[in-house]
Amino acid sequence: MKGSIVTVGIGPGSTEHLTPAARKAIEVADIILGYTTYLHLIDSLAPDVPRKASAMREEVSRVAEAIDLAQSGSRVALISGGDPGIYGMAGLVYEMLHERNEEPIDVAVVPGVSALNAAAALLGAPLMTDFAAISLSDQMVARDDILRRVELATLADFVLCLYNPQGRHRTEPFGRTCEIIARHRRPQTPVGLVRAAYRNDQQVQIVDVAALPLAEVDMMTVVVVGNSRTFTHDGKMVTPRGYGDKYDLGEGTTEKEP
Amino acid sequence: MKGSIVTVGIGPGSTEHLTPAARKAIEVADIILGYTTYLHLIDSLAPDVPRKASAMREEVSRVAEAIDLAQSGSRVALISGGDPGIYGMAGLVYEMLHERNEEPIDVAVVPGVSALNAAAALLGAPLMTDFAAISLSDQMVARDDILRRVELATLADFVLCLYNPQGRHRTEPFGRTCEIIARHRRPQTPVGLVRAAYRNDQQVQIVDVAALPLAEVDMMTVVVVGNSRTFTHDGKMVTPRGYGDKYDLGEGTTEKEP
Numbered sequence: 133m134k135g136s137i138v139t140v141g142i143g144p145g146s147t148e149h150l151t152p153a154a155r156k157a158i159e160v161a162d163i164i165l166g167y168t169t170y171l172h173l174i175d176s177l178a179p180d181v182p183r184k185a186s187a188m189r190e191e192v193s194r195v196a197e198a199i200d201l202a203q204s205g206s207r208v209a210l211i212s213g214g215d216p217g218i219y220g221m222a223g224l225v226y227e228m229l230h231e232r233n234e235e236p237i238d239v240a241v242v243p244g245v246s247a248l249n250a251a252a253a254l255l256g257a258p259l260m261t262d263f264a265a266i267s268l269s270d271q272m273v274a275r276d277d278i279l280r281r282v283e284l285a286t287l288a289d290f291v292l293c294l295y296n297p298q299g300r301h302r303t304e305p306f307g308r309t310c311e312i313i314a315r316h317r318r319p320q321t322p323v324g325l326v327r328a329a330y331r332n333d334q335q336v337q338i339v340d341v342a343a344l345p346l347a348e349v350d351m352m353t354v355v356v357v358g359n360s361r362t363f364t365h366d367g368k369m370v371t372p373r374g375y376g377d378k379y380d381l382g383e384g385t386t387e388k389e390p
Numbered sequence: 391m392k393g394s395i396v397t398v399g400i401g402p403g404s405t406e407h408l409t410p411a412a413r414k415a416i417e418v419a420d421i422i423l424g425y426t427t428y429l430h431l432i433d434s435l436a437p438d439v440p441r442k443a444s445a446m447r448e449e450v451s452r453v454a455e456a457i458d459l460a461q462s463g464s465r466v467a468l469i470s471g472g473d474p475g476i477y478g479m480a481g482l483v484y485e486m487l488h489e490r491n492e493e494p495i496d497v498a499v500v501p502g503v504s505a506l507n508a509a510a511a512l513l514g515a516p517l518m519t520d521f522a523a524i525s526l527s528d529q530m531v532a533r534d535d536i537l538r539r540v541e542l543a544t545l546a547d548f549v550l551c552l553y554n555p556q557g558r559h560r561t562e563p564f565g566r567t568c569e570i571i572a573r574h575r576r577p578q579t580p581v582g583l584v585r586a587a588y589r590n591d592q593q594v595q596i597v598d599v600a601a602l603p604l605a606e607v608d609m610m611t612v613v614v615v616g617n618s619r620t621f622t623h624d625g626k627m628v629t630p631r632g633y634g635d636k637y638d639l640g641e642g643t644t645e646k647e648p
Contacts, residue, residue, distance in 0.1 A: 144501075146411075148411040149409045149410075149501065151406065152408070153406040191633075215511075217510035217511055217515055218507065218518075219518070222514070222518065223629065223631050225515075226515050226628040229623065229624070230623040230628065231639035232639070241510075243503045243508050243511035245409065245501045245502065246507060249475060249501040250501050252475035252476070252499075252501065253473075253500065254499075256480070256484055257474075257484050259475050260475070260478075263523055264520065264543065264546075264548060265520060265522075266520045267519070272632030281547070281548065285543070285546060288543060290539065290543075365484050365487065365488040370481060371481065373481050373482065374530030375450060375482055375485055376489060381490070
């Protein structure tokens with residue numbers, strides 16, 4: 133029998149945000165592999181399917197095991213928090229298959245609600261126009277390359293979605309990122325901080341660019357930095373798409389004269 | 391009774407990718423408002439809840455109606471394709487409430503699997519590192535601003551996720567976008583084209599930067615342009631996260647010497 137790997141996005145936390153396609157992929161698997169924290173989030177699903185948890189930073193050996201199991205005929209569900217395709221597990225499966233150059237196995241990805249979708253929903257509507265997602269983890273990318281992206285994205289007036297902003301023992305390049313942002317954005321520009329979206333310990337906060345360097349952020353926080361037009365309304369963070377330039381939103385119907 | 395608006399992300403197409411939270415928000419609503427095409431996608435849900443469809447480009451009057459209904463005490467489910475927070479309906483609700491400056495009503499967003507999550511899953515793993523989402527629609531943003539973002543994002547080696555690349559009567563700024571990309575990317579750089587993800591008429595194609603100007607794209611196509619390291623493997627488009635620089639992926643276990 134031919135094995136397979138399905139990389140399954142379980143969404144941000146609560147199974148209320150896990151799609152039926154993801155649930156099904158988990159239920160029909162022969163074995164479930166994943167990071168301990170994510171497997172806990174799906175404790176209630178597929179009680180009869182064996183599961184094997186591994187630690188953070190064991191992604192490479194976890195995927196190697198998934199490939200070995202698939203090659204022996206197992207249907208493997210490889211769990212990814214959020215969406216496997218955004219800073220998740222989908223890429224490593226393909227990277228490793230490419231490197232090994234072995235016989236092809238069936239590989240698929242089930243998309244999920246990613247951390248950025250979840251953070252945006254909890255903050256209001258900060259991503260309504262063009263945005264850039266940047267990870268500040270320097271584990272696999274050089275700091276200068278990260279900072280260059282921050283600089284160019286800020287110059288281009290993108291909303292920024294910063295992943296992995298600080299580690300337990302790593303405060304850079306977050307500090308220098310804050311400096312770059314402060315040079316290009318008004319001090320009052322809203323910044324959203326979302327941690328553990330849709331989990332029991334969820335934290336949602338809106339600060340401003342001036343206060344960002346002192347904000348408490350860690351590897352689990354998503355930091356959303358507004359663009360030049362982002363504002364707050366009734367406790368929510370909103371980046372206008374531009375409707376107000378074209379339509380009379382007070383009336384709600386009339387198109388403005390050009 | 392106090393009314394509310396919940397902007398509900400229904401995911402890319404099939405209800406297999408619609409979350410339980412989205413389903414529930416639709417089922418408990420007093421009325422469902424949305425664009426005709428999206429309401430058809432959820433025909434099978436909540437048969438007893440009245441629904442009112444409106445056309446594309448009627449977003450402003452649709453949201454005005456949602457606010458009026460909520461102010462009269464109705465629980466309104468405002469449907470958004472994909473994720474309401476990414477080029478969806480969430481922002482306009484807040485923009486209009488802000489402009490009208492009326493009594494606050496309860497407003498919430500239920501996140502969904504967005505077009506970019508869906509496109510990435512179907513293409514393989516093209517978004518595994520930093521990326522920028524840019525809409526090429528010049529309805530509400532000036533063409534020069536769009537092109538400046540394309541230029542800076544390409545310079546920064548972001549993977550690009552282009553929304554609304556061409557309209558029926560609009561071929562710019564797609565043409566000039568292709569020129570900018572061609573200046574900064576190898577001609578062989580993979581480009582993914584995804585249309586109608588997870589619907590009956592789904593189309594998924596991988597071309598290269600050299601062929602992009604001639605590709606068939608329309609308002610419904612998401613165009614994913616690889617960065618300098620993106621490759622194809624077994625028909626999939628993959629942007630490496632960088633594991634291969636740090637780990638021996640052939641062995642799958644050993645960390646390389648620095």
